[in-house]
Amino acid sequence: MASNVDAALIEYLRLHASFLFFLLDKNNNIIGTNQFTAKIIGKDGIGLSFENVLVDFCHPHGLAGFFSRDKDAPLVPLSVNTAEGLPRTFYFMFFDLGDVRAVFGDMDYDEVDKLQRQFILLNGELVNTTRELQKKNVELENALGKVRTLEGILPICSKCKKIRIEGADPRRQDNWLRMEKYIEGKTQAHFSHGVCPDCMDKLYPMMHPKP
Amino acid sequence: MITEALYQEYLSLLLEGNKAGCARIVAKLIADKIDLETLYLALFKRSLYEIGDMWADNKVSVATEHLGTAITEGLMTQAYPLIFRQAHVGKKAVVACVANEYHQIGGKMVADVLELCGWDTYFLGANVPDEGLMTMLQDKKPHLLCLSLSLSTNIGHLDQTIRHVRGQWAKLPIFVGGKAFDALPANVLDAYTHVKLVNSFPDLKAQLLHFGDHRGQ
Numbered sequence: 256m257a258s259n260v261d262a263a264l265i266e267y268l269r270l271h272a273s274f275l276f277f278l279l280d281k282n283n284n285i286i287g288t289n290q291f292t293a294k295i296i297g298k299d300g301i302g303l304s305f306e307n308v309l310v311d312f313c314h315p316h317g318l319a320g321f322f323s324r325d326k327d328a329p330l331v332p333l334s335v336n337t338a339e340g341l342p343r344t345f346y347f348m349f350f351d352l353g354d355v356r357a358v359f360g361d362m363d364y365d366e367v368d369k370l371q372r373q374f375i376l377l378n379g380e381l382v383n384t385t386r387e388l389q390k391k392n393v394e395l396e397n398a399l400g401k402v403r404t405l406e407g408i409l410p411i412c413s414k415c416k417k418i419r420i421e422g423a424d425p426r427r428q429d430n431w432l433r434m435e436k437y438i439e440g441k442t443q444a445h446f447s448h449g450v451c452p453d454c455m456d457k458l459y460p461m462m463h464p465k466p
Numbered sequence: 467m468i469t470e471a472l473y474q475e476y477l478s479l480l481l482e483g484n485k486a487g488c489a490r491i492v493a494k495l496i497a498d499k500i501d502l503e504t505l506y507l508a509l510f511k512r513s514l515y516e517i518g519d520m521w522a523d524n525k526v527s528v529a530t531e532h533l534g535t536a537i538t539e540g541l542m543t544q545a546y547p548l549i550f551r552q553a554h555v556g557k558k559a560v561v562a563c564v565a566n567e568y569h570q571i572g573g574k575m576v577a578d579v580l581e582l583c584g585w586d587t588y589f590l591g592a593n594v595p596d597e598g599l600m601t602m603l604q605d606k607k608p609h610l611l612c613l614s615l616s617l618s619t620n621i622g623h624l625d626q627t628i629r630h631v632r633g634q635w636a637k638l639p640i641f642v643g644g645k646a647f648d649a650l651p652a653n654v655l656d657a658y659t660h661v662k663l664v665n666s667f668p669d670l671k672a673q674l675l676h677f678g679d680h681r682g683q
Binding site for chain 2: 371374375376378379380382383385386389390392393394
């Protein structure tokens, strides 16, 4: 009975359970894995050094120290090179079984759950920000459409200062506009008329006699 | 415009987490001049409700449901250039999910339809604490407050929010809506004044007429 239960348990753990399992020889070369491990690392890994499965593993004592740890010690977080290309962190426990060594790695499900919740919140904030940006963008585009500008070279009459309509026939008088009318048509500016002192002197010399 | 075959293709892609495939379908529909309400209801809402039902039936994981929601929210941005180009009617609305309510897509769809009707909307998103909402109402002085409720278990939070708002704004019209009201008794809002259950886009547009906005019809 007990052996049947053990066999069923081993079968389940080997084929369906979501944890990493590496069986190593004394030199830490992989001699066996479970199905989940093969899926994560993209191959069964047989013959590889266990260290090569890890991302940038550089512990001063190599893996040796891990096998002599107290079994109550916290699990060791190590990152694994995955078939997807992104490293994934698992929390490992190491067993020295004499002729062979066993390594188990599990995810921190609380951490995964916390990340998922944070991801949802962050995504919500991101799409809401995108919505606001789109809205502001349209408002800015609308505002920009109302701002009219003047640029480039303007053809101007040297004598009367009228400006020729761009591309129009210069021989036709109605293609030349008073400067005020031209600028008001091209910009948001408006003109308020007055008389400068020099012109005042010319126009009304009696009102402002020179000393 | 959205045939059953197209919907099923979209749903499959959404369940796979294939954002690019979903985006292609949405881009094509927008290019073919689909109206926003059809896009939102016949594609986004229908697929999310179906995935929600699949989760309830233990056919997909909660992670798949969350991924579908995240992808859908991303896809909604494709329609924004159309939504925000409407001429404004001079009305403002604040749209929010009450505290502890993390399902924000329904509220966002309402905000988008209001924008489409020329309203200026301030969408505050999921899980908005009452203090934040009150500050926003003080700041923006909207003509309308919309509160979204997806889970009926959050009805207590809705009650608290309405009472807080009523403490300062006795007559501010409040529209509430969301999937929660499918499971709540019909008289659940009877205790409040100027609070209406608005649970469909046609109903929302009809209600906007009371604000002097006839553009929705």
